[in-house]
Amino acid sequence: MGSKGRIPPSHLCRLLPGPNPFGPSIRPPYGAYPPFDMLPPPQVMEQKLDAQHVEMQRLVVENQRLAATEA
Structure with a gap:
């Protein structure tokens, strides 16, 4: 059971402190995090x-x- 196409939990979507490579107010795309089956x-x-x-x-x-x- 893969995680393709699913939205990651909100705690994985928070922006990290420091410079944001996606811009000041743009959130990273949902695909920016590795799926759990790739751990x-x-x-x-x-x-x-x-x-x-x-x-x-x-x-x-x-x-x-x-x-x-x-x-």
């Missing part, structure tokens, strides 16, 4: 989350080092 598999999402967690831990250590040198 990556859960394994890919888990790998991305793991990579983000490793990066956050690296940044924590880097921030702690920086804070220790400024004290």
Whole structure:
């Protein structure tokens, strides 16, 4: 069951802050968002989350080092 031709939920249609590539008052077209059946598999999402967690831990250590040198 695909999502072709369906209007995405309203929370996916909100404009993001910052410059709008579609113009100041023009909403992006409904086809601007990927259909739900094109989302990556859960394994890919888990790998991305793991990579983000490793990066956050690296940044924590880097921030702690920086804070220790400024004290």
